[in-house]
Amino acid sequence: MTSSRVLVLNSGSSSVKYQLLDMSDGSRLAMGLVERIGEETSRLKHTPAGGASREWNGSIADHDAALKAVAEELSRDGLGLDSPELAAIGHRVVHGGKHFTEPTVIDDAVLAEIERLIPVAPLHNPANLTGIRTAQALRPDLPQVAVFDTAFHTTMPESAARYAIDVETADEHRIRRYGFHGTSHAYVSRATAELLGKSPEEVNVIVLHLGNGASASAVRGGRCVDTSMGLTPLEGLVMGTRSGDMDPAVIFHLMRVGGMSADEIDTLLNKKSGLIGLCGDNDMREIRRRIDEGDESAQLAFDIYIHRLKKYIGAYYAVLGRVDAVAFTAGVGENASPVREAAVAGLEELGLVVDGELNAVRSDEPRLISPEHARVAVAVVPTDEELEIATQTYALVKGSENLT
Numbered sequence: 001m002t003s004s005r006v007l008v009l010n011s012g013s014s015s016v017k018y019q020l021l022d023m024s025d026g027s028r029l030a031m032g033l034v035e036r037i038g039e040e041t042s043r044l045k046h047t048p049a050g051g052a053s054r055e056w057n058g059s060i061a062d063h064d065a066a067l068k069a070v071a072e073e074l075s076r077d078g079l080g081l082d083s084p085e086l087a088a089i090g091h092r093v094v095h096g097g098k099h100f101t102e103p104t105v106i107d108d109a110v111l112a113e114i115e116r117l118i119p120v121a122p123l124h125n126p127a128n129l130t131g132i133r134t135a136q137a138l139r140p141d142l143p144q145v146a147v148f149d150t151a152f153h154t155t156m157p158e159s160a161a162r163y164a165i166d167v168e169t170a171d172e173h174r175i176r177r178y179g180f181h182g183t184s185h186a187y188v189s190r191a192t193a194e195l196l197g198k199s200p201e202e203v204n205v206i207v208l209h210l211g212n213g214a215s216a217s218a219v220r221g222g223r224c225v226d227t228s229m230g231l232t233p234l235e236g237l238v239m240g241t242r243s244g245d246m247d248p249a250v251i252f253h254l255m256r257v258g259g260m261s262a263d264e265i266d267t268l269l270n271k272k273s274g275l276i277g278l279c280g281d282n283d284m285r286e287i288r289r290r291i292d293e294g295d296e297s298a299q300l301a302f303d304i305y306i307h308r309l310k311k312y313i314g315a316y317y318a319v320l321g322r323v324d325a326v327a328f329t330a331g332v333g334e335n336a337s338p339v340r341e342a343a344v345a346g347l348e349e350l351g352l353v354v355d356g357e358l359n360a361v362r363s364d365e366p367r368l369i370s371p372e373h374a375r376v377a378v379a380v381v382p383t384d385e386e387l388e389i390a391t392q393t394y395a396l397v398k399g400s401e402n403l404t
């Protein structure tokens, strides 16, 4: 039997998203999500292809338990991890540093490097590691592949990747801008070119990945030339719980005058800032609902979010010189039409216009929301990090099989 299935695990700080795909035809056999891992009540939602979703609420202490629960759900549909049809398991790994520019088969040295990078991705890399180790224990014979969030951004020129700090200090501590969500930026920039009927080499695209974590990228002819996240996923846009850009002196001030420790400030900026810090909610649906009721702090949080987003659109327009498309993606970008409308409002001089009717359409398909003949295409392009990870994983595993 030829094995053509790939299981993809996207382990976040408190969640695991997963998909089982058959790469012979790209079909999805099952997908699901474990949320609120480590909290009192966690939730597992599993959806087999063509079947009804099953939901389970209970305590799931950590990512190890989460993955075992996922394996059990898959077994109930006859899709267990013991299946000989499984060719590989693909893992999203958030921080790959400068070293990993391609998807990589995981061995002990790769695991050690992912572990070494924990200080610069404390919310993500530990969860990724647990996912990998549990998967290895369940199927030690299978290739496990790491697909790095940072890989797509390794093409950034030094002028964009370096901070303007003392070079020796930066080099000693490997301080540079790595960028994240690269799998999504790669997938969406390619899909945007396709939507325009062009090849990726022909187009310049600004991708706005607006999920709970959010980042922008400038993609020239298929290669990333700048992105908004930096050494860690804290820099850049206003996010659900992260501050994004800020004068770094705020940190010294909080230490010296506020008496806060480095760990406390880390938690403040990563988990208690952004939209949740500004108005108490990090879900854009809830923020829009409150704005409709006249809530002023929700309105201010929205305005700050949009102001930052607009600055990045302008900045990346300048970086690229010519822009063919601006693509909105991820939870907020795909669903929140008021965010898309507000982000490009007033940018007509740059050729950026959103058509109200097109913007209001709800769909899972890539689509244009700019009027016909607009100078710059504005698009909504749903991301599919799991499909992209599966595609890269399968190509790597089958490629190396053909060599042997």
Ligand SMILES: Nc1ncnc2c1ncn2[C@@H]1O[C@H](COP(=O)(O)OP(=O)(O)O)[C@@H](O)[C@H]1O
Pocket (backbone or CB within 6 Å): 210, 211, 212, 213, 240, 282, 283, 284, 285, 330, 331, 332, 335, 336
């Ligand atoms: N219908 C919607 N309208 C507005 N915002 C939405 C909608 N659905 C999801 N979102 C936003 O998307 C966010 C989650 O995005 P997602 O890309 O799944 O994030 P992550 O991968 O970081 O968990 C939610 O926090 C919420 O703000």
Ligand SMILES: CC(=O)OP(=O)(O)O
Pocket (backbone or CB within 6 Å): 012, 094, 124, 149, 180, 181, 211, 212, 213, 214, 233
């Ligand atoms: C890197 C990052 O911010 O990821 P996420 O949006 O999944 O938190």
Ligand SMILES: [Mg+2]
Pocket (backbone or CB within 6 Å): 211, 212, 213, 330
């Ligand atoms: Mg995400």
